[in-house]
Amino acid sequence: MNGSLLEKLGWTKYIGKETGKYTGEPVQARDVRRYALAIDDPNPIYTDPVAARRSRHVGTVAPLFYVTWAVGVPGAEKSAKELGEDGLATFVGIPEIPNVWDLGWVRGGEELEFFQRVHVNDEVTVKGRIVDMKEKDGKSGKLVFVTSELVYTNQKGELLATHRLTMIGTPRKEAGHA
């Protein structure tokens, strides 16, 4: 094979790179309700504060995986023209790497550990770090694996969840995004 793609990109020095803390706007009841409809999860604790309290929560909670969206995707909050033709955006909590869009990216895998629920009106903070980079020879060329660890906390400083996300990059030809 013709040498390391990671070395050519000059990325390995970014292993261990951290982001600052980023705090989202308060979690909206309407967003949570619509999200629960999108995933067809009928549990009333996502829509009804009385049902949530009956079920040991202090108020309406978000579906468990919503923690990964609770800070928002400010990178995607652009006009349609500015978004670019594929609509791809960087996520807060994933440290920036130079020339990241030289590759096309798909989600590889995720690993989560849950500690506390996200409630409506919570302000969720994320902080991220690149924990690993690898490369492999795939069927149609090199594949780059970038794993970041994102840590989510609430306004009281309580740990909500840890989230390891592995993105797979391929030299741009047929980029997609899962």
Added chain:
Amino acid sequence: MRSQVCYEDVKEGEEIPPLTKEVSTVHILMYVASVWLMDRIHFDHPFATKRRGLPGVVAPGNMGGDYYAQLLSEYAGEGGQVRKMSFQFRSFMLADDVLTVGGKVVKKYVSEGKGLVELELWIKNQHGVNCVPGKGVVALPMQAQT
């Protein structure tokens, strides 16, 4: 509401009650709109097929995380907790797929007074392809505590 499953009730090797998810273009649109995910392969059919060579618009892989969260939350019940889950994206979940979201107990053990159950998870489409294989850990209440 299902009755609460306790740690003692669980047998290694048994399957847990599955979910069926019909993921339509409307579900996908609701999802990407609610979180502002503007990736065109999720809603623009000509872009997804002609530009990206996909068989159609694809569901965000993230929705698999939500399906597993629901599966494990319903299994753990109000008295249990979902502790961990992990999954890998192997095949796209396409619009109009009918997905079976299921799991099997691989191991149970008590740790620090908690009854923990490890599961192997799958999201199979109507062709039997496991699109998002995964694993999960839930804590279940012990009979004495309920």
